[in-house]
Amino acid sequence: MQLIIENLKKHYDKKETFALNNINLDIHQGEFISILGLSGSGKSTFIRCINRLIDPTEGKIYFEGQEITKLKGEALRLYRRNLAMIFQHYNLIPRMKVLTNVLVGRFGYLSPLQILFKKFPQEDLLKAKEALKKVGLSSFVERPIKTLSGGQQQRVGIARALIQEPKIILGDEPVSSLDPVTAKEVMLLLKEINEKEKITMIINLHSVELAKVFSKRIIGLNGGNIVFDGPPSALDEAEINRIYR
Numbered sequence: 001m002q003l004i005i006e007n008l009k010k011h012y013d014k015k016e017t018f019a020l021n022n023i024n025l026d027i028h029q030g031e032f033i034s035i036l037g038l039s040g041s042g043k044s045t046f047i048r049c050i051n052r053l054i055d056p057t058e059g060k061i062y063f064e065g066q067e068i069t070k071l072k073g074e075a076l077r078l079y080r081r082n083l084a085m086i087f088q089h090y091n092l093i094p095r096m097k098v099l100t101n102v103l104v105g106r107f108g109y110l111s112p113l114q115i116l117f118k119k120f121p122q123e124d125l126l127k128a129k130e131a132l133k134k135v136g137l138s139s140f141v142e143r144p145i146k147t148l149s150g151g152q153q154q155r156v157g158i159a160r161a162l163i164q165e166p167k168i169i170l171g172d173e174p175v176s177s178l179d180p181v182t183a184k185e186v187m188l189l190l191k192e193i194n195e196k197e198k199i200t201m202i203i204n205l206h207s208v209e210l211a212k213v214f215s216k217r218i219i220g221l222n223g224g225n226i227v228f229d230g231p232p233s234a235l236d237e238a239e240i241n242r243i244y245r
């Protein structure tokens with residue numbers, strides 16, 4: 001099992017309300033999982049607990065057998081190399097060119113001095129160009145980010161994730177800022193990467209349709225609880241209502 005999540009709970013303050021309440025999940029390498037739920041149901045909290053951007057209040061997360069819930073310092077840094085994030089608003093550096101933005105994905109492998117002086121090894125430059133080829137942006141290497149469309153920017157975000165050589169890609173609503181056609185293209189790209197490279201995808205989505213078309217497993221959250229966990233074929237009208245009630 002790649003990820004085991006046991007009795008995971010998160011509350012942000014001293015109040016009783018839990019953003020996540022007793023989450024138990026087993027996730028295999030290579031799964032494509034969409035997380036659905038109303039705004040505030042705990043989707044972002046869930047993926048931020050996995051990459052330890054936030055600390056769970058209770059419970060344990062195991063990655064490839066190692067408990068990662070309490071990792072600190074270097075051990076946490078090494079764990080985080082396994083997980084790449086893609087974001088709703090891409091989180092790119094607009095004034096920098098595409099290639100430099102992709103190379104940010106190698107920061108977890110470089111020394112502070114290499115990062116400060118942008119001394120990227122030749123091998124990393126090749127990796128960045130290869131990643132841009134995979135996302136269909138070979139001719140955009142030198143373009144400043146701010147001259148790209150939203151869909152193109154998200155492809156740069158995906159290339160940045162790929163050169164990190166992650167085992168899991170976590171997406172926090174990666175297609176919510178895109179038009180429906182571009183959103184489908186980006187989801188298709190993620191599906192192709194998932195199938196070819198066996199990178200696990202855990203993607204927060206606001207679209208039931210996209211979740212059904214592109215993922216193999218859907219997890220529905222409501223009020224921090226899992227109210228659905230199954231294949232798209234099992235997500236009928238009644239189950240959708242349980243998620244969005």
Ligand SMILES: Nc1ncnc2c1ncn2[C@@H]1O[C@H](COP(=O)(O)OP(=O)(O)OP(=O)(O)O)[C@@H](O)[C@H]1O
Pocket residue numbers: 012013018019037038039040041042043044045046
């Ligand atoms: N930093 C924080 N401090 C306090 N409460 C928070 C914080 N982040 C999230 N919450 C609360 O935790 C709950 C879950 O929020 P979360 O952002 O995980 O939901 P979400 O499903 O990702 O929502 P959205 O779809 O709007 O992004 C909400 O009630 C939210 O108000």
